[in-house]
Amino acid sequence: MNSQPKYIIVGAGLAGLTCAYELLKRGEKDFLILESRDRVGGRILTRNGIDFGATWFQGHHQHVHRLCRELGIAQFPQYSQGQSILVYSSMAPAHHFENDPSATPASRITDGTSALIKALADQLTDHITLNTKVASVHEVQGKLKVATNQGNYSSDKMVITVPPLIATIIHYEPALPAAVVTAMENTHTWMSNAIKLGMTFRKPFWRDSGLSGMIIGQNGPVTELYDHSNAEDSKYALMGFVNEALRDFSEEDRKRRILDYLSKHLGQEVLEYLSYEVKDWSEDWHTSCESIKSFYMSPQYGDPVFHETYLDNTLIFSGAETSPTYGGYMDGAIHSGMIAASKLTD
Numbered sequence: 001m002n003s004q005p006k007y008i009i010v011g012a013g014l015a016g017l018t019c020a021y022e023l024l025k026r027g028e029k030d031f032l033i034l035e036s037r038d039r040v041g042g043r044i045l046t047r048n049g050i051d052f053g054a055t056w057f058q059g060h061h062q063h064v065h066r067l068c069r070e071l072g073i074a075q076f077p078q079y080s081q082g083q084s085i086l087v088y089s090s091m092a093p094a095h096h097f098e099n100d101p102s103a104t105p106a107s108r109i110t111d112g113t114s115a116l117i118k119a120l121a122d123q124l125t126d127h128i129t130l131n132t133k134v135a136s137v138h139e140v141q142g143k144l145k146v147a148t149n150q151g152n153y154s155s156d157k158m159v160i161t162v163p164p165l166i167a168t169i170i171h172y173e174p175a176l177p178a179a180v181v182t183a184m185e186n187t188h189t190w191m192s193n194a195i196k197l198g199m200t201f202r203k204p205f206w207r208d209s210g211l212s213g214m215i216i217g218q219n220g221p222v223t224e225l226y227d228h229s230n231a232e233d234s235k236y237a238l239m240g241f242v243n244e245a246l247r248d249f250s251e252e253d254r255k256r257r258i259l260d261y262l263s264k265h266l267g268q269e270v271l272e273y274l275s276y277e278v279k280d281w282s283e284d285w286h287t288s289c290e291s292i293k294s295f296y297m298s299p300q301y302g303d304p305v306f307h308e309t310y311l312d313n314t315l316i317f318s319g320a321e322t323s324p325t326y327g328g329y330m331d332g333a334i335h336s337g338m339i340a341a342s343k344l345t346d
């Protein structure tokens with residue numbers, strides 16, 4: 001790998017890969033992506049058919065739709081037939097309701113959201129360096145010197161797609177303006193506090209009881225659950241969010257509470273799972289850090305300070321949380337990657 005590329009992109013999540021893909025489309029090949037994890041995708045992670053990171057997108061997420069079309073990625077609607085369950089109190093009986101048949105269900109990516117990441121990364125194999133954590137960026141006379149755990153690099157320009165809060169860990173010289181540092185420190189990393197649960201089954205037994213697999217309720221050990229079977233409807237799964245109140249419970253205790261709760265609402269067949277896995281993103285330092293906060297509504301993203309360039313016009317911020325549209329979401333990540341590629345080349 002060339003340690004002195006024209007451009008360095010920090011982070012091989014959706015924003016970084018999109019930025020690189022856009023550079024390739026413009027005929028630009030002299031760039032490198034430095035990624036701290038041993039895999040690409042960042043907050044997109046499909047394992048054993050389960051999306052432990054991003055899953056859904058809507059009709060208005062036009063950047064996701066366009067990118068999927070361009071890369072030949074298929075999509076399918078979230079399964080929502082049958083009755084869903086609302087658990088609004090631990091004392092009252094659960095409420096069963098029909099989903100609105102006129103509502104457009106959210107979309108999922110066939111073969112899991114990581115299929116989108118794979119399609120991008122397959123075109124960028126010569127440009128991605130894994131296990132490479134950027135520690136510092138030093139601007140000297142319009143050139144950048146970049147120190148990582150794997151050695152030093154230099155480049156003309158750099159795009160940082162690391163979530164702003166995590167990007168505060170990187171040392172910048174000269175120092176970034178105080179307003180930028182404050183904005184970085186105050187930008188919650190979307191979903192960095194989420195705990196996701198995925199379970200696979202031989203059969204979609206809940207459908208036999210006329211259930212959609214959807215359970216909503218803030219008081220139980222699982223706050224949201226959905227049918228997560230594959231597009232071909234040949235592999236069956238449930239996926240959802242674990243109540244953060246269970247974060248500090250032992251794994252064994254947490255699992256017992258989750259299984260008790262799900263078997264109460266969906267039936268004893270829950271206990272016949274083929275696989276059971278929980279991923280707590282707050283324990284993943286590539287995404288999270290000590291100062292995570294519990295935000296479930298999307299906070300205000302795309303602070304204008306992230307739209308400026310820094311270190312003598314060599315440093316550009318990108319990533320879902322910097323996007324002027326749909327901040328925090330995949331659509332925002334793609335949009336921000338496209339903007340960064342334009343800033344590099346235009």
Ligand SMILES: Cc1cc2nc3c(=O)[nH]c(=O)nc-3n(C[C@H](O)[C@H](O)[C@H](O)COP(=O)(O)OP(=O)(O)OC[C@H]3O[C@@H](n4cnc5c(N)ncnc54)[C@H](O)[C@@H]3O)c2cc1C
Binds near residue numbers: 287318
């Ligand atoms: C549980 C969960 C559920 C979600 N659900 C949805 C959903 O349903 N729909 C939706 O639209 N969005 C969802 N999202 C959000 C979506 O995943 C993000 O918007 C998107 O993936 C962000 O991409 P990104 O490239 O901006 O950031 P990231 O994916 O965070 O990529 C940043 C990359 O930088 C790397 N990195 C960090 N520090 C360094 C360093 N110092 N040096 C080098 N590399 C570094 C990281 O390893 C990572 O790969 C969800 C996220 C999570 C976690």
